[in-house]
């Protein structure tokens with residue numbers, strides 16, 4: 001849907017200092033019909049990337065292509081992109097309903113459609129109960145919800161959400177993730193930034209990972225994890241006479257013994273467990289989480 005071609009963004013800081021490079025020749029492709037996580041530590045350049053994509057700021061060099069499914073010109077393209085900013089600012093004296101009506105009107109949507117879509121998405125994101133309250137009385141999570149609804153009002157093909165899960169409690173995060181899954185099933189594409197990696201691992205098929213403005217990975221999450229999985233296995237077995245397997249290291253875990261062994265020793269271990277009638281509770285290859293890979297192992 002969108003292609004970044006070597007996008008670089010320099011911010012001028014002080015007159016005397018050299019500019020700060022927030023994006024460094026960033027290239028990646030955003031495919032249609034997926035939930036794509038945009039990852040990186042604070043300051044990695046995610047928000048800058050999103051703002052460049054939305055043409056709020058101009059790249060210093062490089063370009064961004066918008067596929068024709070989004071539209072033939074900027075007007076059409078940006079009508080098909082819904083956006084939830086990282087720190088949404090809404091006029092505090094508007095009610096939720098007034099905000100949605102306003103957003104609908106600036107997108108030239110028919111009044112009746114604004115009404116029905118507002119109701120539908122507010123119910124979907126569990127904020128319908130507060131539509132007649134002023135936004136100044138909304139909590140951070142409620143603002144996040146009404147912001148998400150306002151991004152959905154124009155029924156966009158592509159949704160860009162900047163840190164949508166930050167500031168939500170675990171229940172709220174679950175509801176947002178469920179909502180994202182349903183929206184993608186309906187045919188939308190979602191590009192969302194996050195530094196909460198286990199949430200990303202749960203919903204995204206693809207990820208784009210930045211480190212200080214540079215791309216370090218773009219592609220399938222499972223493949224990334226698979227490539228990093230080790231040759232070690234963890235076996236959870238019922239407690240046994242400690243001398244029986246004393247040549248293997250084990251630790252207690254939840255009433256079981258956990259043994260970690262190399263793949264080439266696995267068969268022998270299984271034979272020994274069987275001949276001693278030790279029951280196996282669980283066996284699995286050690287796989288790192290996305291967090292392990294990004295912050296500890298490296299890509």
Ligand SMILES: Nc1ncnc2c1ncn2[C@@H]1O[C@H](COP(=O)(O)OP(=O)(O)O)[C@@H](O)[C@H]1O
Pocket residue numbers: 011012013020022040041042043044045046047048049
């Ligand atoms: N307008 C700006 N002027 C100068 N530096 C900026 C500006 N916007 C962002 N930056 C810097 O660019 C880097 C990337 O910021 P940002 O894109 O917000 O990161 P992220 O969203 O990944 O946390 C940061 O070091 C930030 O301080």
Ligand SMILES: [Mg+2]
Pocket residue numbers: 046047048086162163
């Ligand atoms: Mg950001």
